[in-house]
Amino acid sequence: MKATVLKIAVAAGLMAGVATGAMAQQKNVTIGVSIPAATHGWTGGVVYHAQETAKQLEKGYPGLKVIVKTSPDGASQANALDDLTSQKVDALVVLPFNSDELTNPVREIKKRGTLITVVDRGLKDPSIQDIYVAGNNPEFGRVAGKYFVDNLKQGNVVVFRGIPTVIDEERVTNFEKALEGSGVKVIDKQYANWNRDDAFKVMQDFLSKHPKIDAVWASDDDMALGIMEAIRQAKREDIKFVLGGAGMKDMVKKVMDGDKMIPADVSYPPSMIATAMGVTAAHFYTNAPMRGTYVLNAQLITKDNAKEHYFPNSPF
């Protein structure tokens, strides 16, 4: 099961593929995919979805070859890009480790006439990319904030931040903006580094500090799991729910099973790499225009739609 967006992209591609069937069979296209190695949960999901999609696309489009390369850091990703170009790729799908280090290597590849698809983290020079697929961090914060306004209506909320980055800043500012004018009040904020152990500690301290907490915005599923353990230890009954984010399978499962403390989750799908690969492949096999920017919605995952977001075989 794939993300809906991908389904549409692939379906569009296949339909057009049938129409131009004879032509498509003679085509030989190679797509290089360069992504970070699985160094934490989310990138683990990216690797899984990239590999699965590579298989599916090769099956769906005759003559298509997809090469997936993972790299443990920015410098080795630059090397991996060199290796990929020596294999003469027609298109490159890249989720860059960081914008600064990888802008130039990608620009070099672009000069050879390769189609460039950038995923999630943008490059310094946006004119390099032909296709850009990204998650929506401001939206991620807004959707979460709206959930608190709609479901909690009023009360005290503690907020967990990730690692100090642009991503984190965009999420938190928009979360707070969404709360403006409502009865929901943020009484404390703290960084817990998108880390389970750190979130556990910070939650223990929040519980000592605040006698009444109505709900928690964990902003991340890993942190949510640490928070749940701290709440369970303190045996506190005042907390109505914990809202995580990202769409980790353990958490989506809880939403699906109707866990009272985890009534919802906000998606920031690692499967966006699949969307990018689908769009890129469609560029070669259809006549539909594919160049452009694709911003994936941060979706609210509830009991009703949890099944679409549940990938039991993914490591994340």
Added chain:
Amino acid sequence: MTETVLRSSAEKRRFTIDMRALSPFIALVALIIAGALINPDFLTASNLLNVVTRSAFIAIIAVGATFVIAGGGLDLSVGSMAALTAGVMILTLNNLGGGDVGTLALGMLAAIALSAACGLANGLIVTFGRIEPFIVTLGTMGIYRSLVIWLAAGGTITMRNFELRELYRPVYFDSILGVPIPIIAFLVVAAIGALILYRTSFGRHVVALGSNEDVARYSGVPIWRVRTLTYIIQGICVGIAVLVYVPRLGSATPTTGLLWELQAITAVVIGGTALKGGIGRIWGTVVGAVILELVANIMVLSNFVSEFLVGAVQGAIIIIAMLVQRSVHRGR
């Protein structure tokens, strides 16, 4: 006890050493007072027990680090080693599949065996390879970390058997006579560590090795064996810390134990052990670990430090605590 010693000038040298050993405790008391002034909730039993319980992993690992550092070595791989050990332990438990005490015991045994083997590997490469421990353990840090990422496929290794999880959970969360089990665990580990370091010939060999390797060699200290053993002790301590860590969240991730090596080394140094070797203070180390966790706790409990500046204030407090310690024994 120090008052009488203070007046006898013949015992003056001894007294300075006592003060030095005492100074981490003074810093601890100062921190507790500061914490109480910042937020009255700080002094509640539940908060203090939470904090000391949380410091258990670093404290236990740091007891091992005291041996390594006192012996003139260094181990940067402990955080990665802890993650790898936790990962392998959980995978072992999942593969055995049972929900009984026997399964748990086998998993624990696997954890200790693996961490001791990791420590042995560090020790053998340092001694027989004659390479700087900084480089060796930096290398194994990467190796152990990558292995756990590979085992987890970048995701999370979680205990699958719910019964086993519930059976094991009390090891972190329960208390005996009001004292949480992790605190008992680190007190026992520290007591055994102190016994070995202060009361056995091996302990004296470690300190001799750390203060001057050549002199130790000419005095007939079996250098290679002693040095390798310090790394094995470090490994076993990591294993014990993992036994207390796994029941807390029941999972290991690629970020488990990140930067624990620095926290352990900091705890050791705050405790009064010399980073260049030759002095080892087990109880100081334990207090150092508690101090580190207390500082983090006070930061969250305070209302006036912005979340952006927490790291800066934490760093400043640790440096000030060290300065206070220095002035205490320099002033005499």
